[in-house]
Amino acid sequence: MTEGVNELHETYDVSGHAEMLAIRRAQKELQTNDLSAYTMYASGEPCPMCLAAMYLAGIENVFYCASMEEAVEAGLGKAKTIYEDMQKPKSERTLSMIHMPLDDGAENPMTLWRERK
Amino acid sequence: MTEGVNELHETYDVSGHAEMLAIRRAQKELQTNDLSAYTMYASGEPCPMCLAAMYLAGIENVFYCASMEEAVEAGLGKAKTIYEDMQKPKSERTLSMIHMPLDDGAENPMTLWRERK
Numbered sequence: 001m002t003e004g005v006n007e008l009h010e011t012y013d014v015s016g017h018a019e020m021l022a023i024r025r026a027q028k029e030l031q032t033n034d035l036s037a038y039t040m041y042a043s044g045e046p047c048p049m050c051l052a053a054m055y056l057a058g059i060e061n062v063f064y065c066a067s068m069e070e071a072v073e074a075g076l077g078k079a080k081t082i083y084e085d086m087q088k089p090k091s092e093r094t095l096s097m098i099h100m101p102l103d104d105g106a107e108n109p110m111t112l113w114r115e116r117k
Numbered sequence: 118m119t120e121g122v123n124e125l126h127e128t129y130d131v132s133g134h135a136e137m138l139a140i141r142r143a144q145k146e147l148q149t150n151d152l153s154a155y156t157m158y159a160s161g162e163p164c165p166m167c168l169a170a171m172y173l174a175g176i177e178n179v180f181y182c183a184s185m186e187e188a189v190e191a192g193l194g195k196a197k198t199i200y201e202d203m204q205k206p207k208s209e210r211t212l213s214m215i216h217m218p219l220d221d222g223a224e225n226p227m228t229l230w231r232e233r234k
Contacts (some may be wrong), residue, residue, distance in 0.1 A: 004157065010149055011145070012144040012145055012147075012148050012149055013141050013144055013145065013182065014139065014140065014144065014150050014170055014174045015132055015137055015141055015170055015172040021133055023128050023131065023232045025128040025129075025131065027130055027131065028128070028129055028130065029204065030129075030172075031129050032129055032131055033130075033131050043226055044227070045214070045216070047169060047173070047201065048165055048168075048169035048172075049165075049166050049167075049170050049173060049195055051165075051203065051212070052164060052165035052166035052199055052203070052216075053131055053147060053166050053199075054168060054212060055134055055165075055195075055199040055202065055212055056131040056164070056166060056195065056199070057131045058211055059211060060211070061212070061213045061215065062212065062213070062214055062215065063215045063217050064214065064215070064217065064227070065216075065217055065218065065219060065226075066128070066225070066227045067216060067218075068226045070225075071227060073227065073231070074227035074228065074230050074231040074233055075230075076227070076230070078172075078173065081172075082159075082169055082172040082173070085172065086165065086168065086169070086172075086203075086205035087204065093177070094177070095168070095171060095172055095176065095179065096177060096179070097162070097168075097181065098179065098180045099162075099177055099181060099182075099184060100147075100180050100182055101182065101184075102182060103184075108183070108187075108191075109160055109182075109183065109192065110161070110183045110187045110188060110189065110191035112195070113191050113192075113193070114190070114191040114192060116131055117192075
């Protein structure tokens with residue numbers, strides 16, 4: 001079992017949410033990125049960063065106590081706002097996502113990755 | 118300017134995406150969680166973990182080169198799958214989110230947080 005506690009206030013690291021730290025510590029300890037056999041227990045409903053990290057780690061179950069609505073009531077509503085913004089079409093989001101495609105003829109790193117030996 | 122390169126393969130850390138590392142390094146260097154004056158440049162369209170981290174850091178603009186579709190073509194389609202799953206109602210997702218409310222009368226950490234002095 002590994003644990004994490006929100007270290008945001010100490011370390012200046014927005015990725016310091018408890019769930020992220022627990023995942024990072026488990027992966028380091030077990031020397032694997034695959035936590036598919038593991039379950040996450042969180043005090044509150046995970047924010048989208050932490051939830052996506054669970055997906056990336058292959059975690060299939062997360063138990064949480066406080067709902068997003070309770071977090072909002074406690075003045076911790078940022079995660080809900082982010083979830084809502086991420087649901088919108090890119091053009092309507094507060095965070096602008098600007099696609100800058102490669103110029104014609106430029107070497108494409110995605111193609112190089114696909115063709116790697 | 119801070120930079121990050123995907124360190125997933127070296128460190129067993131799914132939070133080792135380039136964007137996450139760049140954010141963490143910038144926050145540590147500047148001793149702040151607020152990167153609202155900064156712009157992210159990414160080789161590919163960010164995954165939901167990295168995108169949410171940008172929101173948490175207050176970044177308002179991200180430029181990216183390869184689109185999610187190009188990533189899928191290159192065999193890097195996990196982010197797209199996660200975005201799609203996160204759009205679904207909780208009950209239909211591959212990652213089960215199980216709400217375990219507090220028992221009646223149990224001390225609620227969210228209330229304690231709200232009432233802290």
